[in-house]
């Protein structure tokens with residue numbers, strides 16, 4: 212989408228509109244377009260979301276923009292997120308299921324709000340017992356087990372920000388995040404099931420703690436089978452503590468939710484950027500919780516009586532915002548599934564949807580493409596009826612959208628395509644399903660109160676609705692936005708604000724948030740997202756930094772230099788191709804290739820594994836020595852080579868191209 216001159220191009224075909232079914236509109240949480248006018252009253256409009264929560268003390272000031280870009284929301288307000296997601300539902304719905312967990316092997320746990328209240332209180336007492344205090348960052352490395360939301364909510368209860376690291380991340384990736392957050396306490400589990408196999412998960416925490424510079428004094432270990440530690444898993448004396456053992460002492464514990472300022476951090480979520488070091492996006496309590504609760508209600512149309520299933524992993528922001536915090540704040544039933552979508556058969560998702568009578572279903576374009584590849588036959592057997600469906604994480608191709616609409620939604624459900632990011636906390640561009648028509652491949656209108664703009668590379672606004680591609684920026688603050696990059700305010704400014712803001716100005720209106728995505732504002736006012744413009748790729752909905760991959764590969768001794776390019780992939784969206792030059796005297800063998808793949812698995816995780824490793828004599832570089840990754844992407848994608856005139860040796864890319872594709 213980006214050519215060698217750095218301009219952004221879009222090749223798009225116009226799509227038709229689909230109307231939301233009238234029965235959807237009739238029941239929707241919001242169907243009056245006046246909602247947009249209410250939120251245009253900035254910043255007071257956003258109080259509508261904050262009013263969905265219970266505050267111990269109401270805020271004095273809705274928004275404080277006096278110190279950009281360190282914006283504050285609901286200043287002076289006090290609340291607790293755990294109280295809002297658990298305690299406040301006890302009066303009216305204590306016996307309603309909060310979390311409906313399905314194990315891969317078919318076990319089921321219905322955790323009611325009352326159960327959740329008990330579990331969260333007990334875990335909060337456990338955390339305190341091992342010394343966690345308010346404002347300590349607790350690092351979690353938990354898979355899709357009830358232990359994960361319980362631990363998150365327990366942390367929130369005692370005011371200890373959690374930092375959950377997706378379970379698929381390697382020990383080294385975990386170690387980096389433990390160090391960056393300077394955590395003394397790590398929470399893990401003995402293992403979990405994936406395609407029928409029990410994975411020993413705790414060993415990653417063991418290795419991470421060893422690698423980390425931080426002094427981790429306690430590793431809390433949950434058990435996949437309560438009270439029954441897996442035989443292969445060993446505990447380290449004096450450091451490891453079984454959660455179940457401490458739980459026994461605190462079974463009836465009541466831990467008062469700590470009063471948090473609206474601006475106190477709720478959690479960190481690390482994400483990849485353009486440098487090797489992941490960024491800890493720090494989210495605040497009041498603004499974040501208001502924003503995800505509001506968008507869960509207005510965009511996802513969640514009703515308290517719904518069974519809602521977001522088939523994402525809680526280890527990413529989607530799960531934090533739209534499996535845990537938003538849905539539970541609304542008091543609904545949120546489904547969690549432990550395992551693989553094709554285990555033991557490719558109808559598993561639909562079987563589960565039928566079993567729990569799911570109303571609202573949330574997934575990614577990658578998953579839709581996979582279901583499409585598997586074929587409709589896996590759907591036929593099951594009887595389920597979604598009212599509302601969502602996609603997130605990547606642009607969805609109209610073809611995949613239409614398949615989702617027809618075969619999963621039975622042409623009778625609305626689809627919202629939600630554009631947002633780890634940094635934004637919640638949805639920023641997406642239609643409100645009862646108000647706008649759907650258009651395949653287009654995320655739609657900005658959410659209420661959100662003001663996007665398309666800027667050219669000089670930062671000048673491209674005319675709205677012109678259909679011309681440019682850089683997506685957000686020109687007005689919103690409550691769900693990250694507060695800062697943990698421990699690094701400067702990096703926060705550099706990564707998100709520097710480029711399109713007047714950084715000398717004290718006026719928040721001069722500050723524009725750079726999303727890093729290319730987008731088009733179409734004539735009808737809908738936004739179409741084109742994808743990342745920076746060195747960040749999107750593999751099966753997982754964000755990966757090119758630099759992170761490259762530095763992992765460069766750790767291999769045989770490697771002289773490495774560059775990674777994103778190749779378009781019919782299923783995963785993008786996959787990384789690694790272009791590598793080897794040190795003098797090293798031969799390009801299968802063994803070296805395996806070492807490279809293993810290095811990526813060890814440094815980041817299996818999900819980041821390069822699809823191809825191409826050994827080259829040289830990499831395309833400018834005269835100043837900068838690697839032109841765009842040319843490598845052209846080669847990977849079998850596109851015509853872009854401009855090579857600025858290269859030190861213009862013949863390099865052509866040689867690599869021949870090597871990869873022949874002729």
Ligand code: WT7
Nearest residue numbers: 603604605606628629630631632633740743754
């Ligand atoms: C990047 C953010 C937000 C939760 C999942 C990913 C891409 C996200 C869409 C969409 C097109 C999308 C963007 C964005 N993206 N949603 N609906 N259409 N692209 O969170 O890991 O922070 O990645 O995902 O490129 O910048 P993330």
